[in-house]
Amino acid sequence: MEKILASIITIGDELLIGQTVDTNSAWMGRQLNDAGIWVQRRVAVGDDREAIVRALDEEGKLSHIVLITGGLGPTADDITKPVLLGYFGGKLVQDEPTLARLMSFFEARKLPVLERNVAQALVPDSCTVLQNMRGTAPGMWFEKEGKIYVSMPGVPHEMKGLMESEVIPRLQERFTTPTLLHHTLITYGMGESFVAERLTGFEAALPPHIKLAYLPSYGLLKLRLTSVSPGKTSAATEMKTAFDTLRSLLADVAVAEADEPMGVILGKILLEKGLTAGTAESCTGGNIAGQITAVPGSSRYFKGSVVSYANETKMNLLGVKAATLEQYGAVSEQTVREMAEGALKTLNVDCVMAVSGIMGPDGGSGEKPVGTVWIAVGGKNDIRTTLHRFRYDRSRNTDMTVVAAMNELRKWLKL
Known part of the structure; x- marks a missing residue:
């Protein structure tokens, strides 16, 4: 079964200069992984037309799915929508559900509606509009040369709403994905190299589709087993056997059997x-x-x-x-x-x-x-x-x- 690959592009100068920390990519990666979609690249670019187009070109060649966040606000530095219009073609049209929701949002708060706010309801007619029930800027779903591109706001609360209600369900309908399973053992008190030495035989005996990753953090060492398999039942049984062996080999330093703080x-x-x-x-x-x-x-x-x-x-x-x-x-x-x-x-x-x-x-x-x-x-x-x-x-x-x-x-x- 073909592995479905995704790239994440985050847009904004504030990400590159460290003014804002990108938490969106990590959250999106977890959701995609749970859906059986493998994130292979995460790219951050500034508010620059050429940089955005270059990222779209490069990631579209490498992945089946390209998810984009940021640059959809009402100010002049938010250039993602005009760049996407030029990249995918078409003309701007007014999305009535977005406009109605936008007007209701401002009326409920007794705020004036500016022209730049109304412009957020304009979308390229080359996209499928994804309704953003948590904000004013809609999501946009494009398809080009068999690849899917989805643009979402950079505001985490709004992005998460779109991912959960629109993006993930649509991707699951479109693709048949392999089963991705993760199981994590947390240890404390033994250095990474010493753990690896103890697990030399265990790693050598793992089948090709099960990988072991070492993730050290503040004295803890997370050991993550990952399985990529077409069969969910057989994969779960095989993973349990491997994890039970891992746990028994590290029983003296084991802290927990889940990836939790x-x-x-x-x-x-x-x-x-x-x-x-x-x-x-x-x-x-x-x-x-x-x-x-x-x-x-x-x-x-x-x-x-x-x-x-x-x-x-x-x-x-x-x-x-x-x-x-x-x-x-x-x-x-x-x-x-x-x-x-x-x-x-x-x-x-x-x-x-x-x-x-x-x-x-x-x-x-x-x-x-x-x-x-x-x-x-x-x-x-x-x-x-x-x-x-x-x-x-x-x-x-x-x-x-x-x-x-x-x-x-x-x-x-x-x-």
Whole structure:
């Protein structure tokens, strides 16, 4: 069965200069993959006519489907529609459903309707209009030389609505796609090269249509198995066998069997056990709590955090002793243990994470270099401490500490 290939073109100078981060492509890639369509290229171009035409030419030669986002707004720098008109031919015509929705949008908000707003209802007659129920600029579906080109607004909320309601259903009707299956194992505590060494025989025994990818991130290592197969039932059975083998080979470092953030993984365990948690954070400045509360429904198991950045706060809110700070320092096993004990009382929770460290770029010493972090996790009768030494910049040291603290609590909960 032929693999259906897609390219994504994102348009906008703001993407090239780093003013806006392209989150659209990642989301679109996941949706296409779920539909059995393989994204082989992602291209960003500026608001430049020649660059857009060149990208359309190149991607149309390589892929069955070219998805385009951006440049459909009402201002002069939004040039995607006139470029597409020239590329696919035809003339601009008014799309009545779009105009009616546009007029209703402005009337409901008691806003004046400008000519440039009305112009958004003009579309090339060479396209099929895709109704944008979340905004004013419609999507446009073109076909040329057997290839499909779809233009959508760059606003993520609007693009997602069009993809879900119009683009994906139409593509699934048009193409018969192979079954794409992914299964991810998350590990912690073993470097990528050491994991690869352990899996040498496993990888060599995989059939050609199953691939293993290594995806390291902040101390975690994601191992993703991908299968491309024409038969859904047989593919699922074969994938399960391969994944079970992978999991058994890495049982000692396995964290989770799904591609989920650590905050989600930890939350599921807390819910399963019916326990509540909190944090006492110094060097992470509330980032652990932020990761946990980013998960919908986290209020069922997370009560709060004490961000005790200053020693004074550690003493006043967590009961850390002045003598402990004076003798051992803020970054010490003794201090994080007392922070954890204080957080258990202050937050009235079943278990806690407490962290104190030196994130950099300054503040380190020979005894405690930048990247030194003490973590304490546990409950009323069992608090466990670990020393971590990270070696990166301030931002990455912080991210590594957040993941490490949640993983330490995960291990404690699994005891």
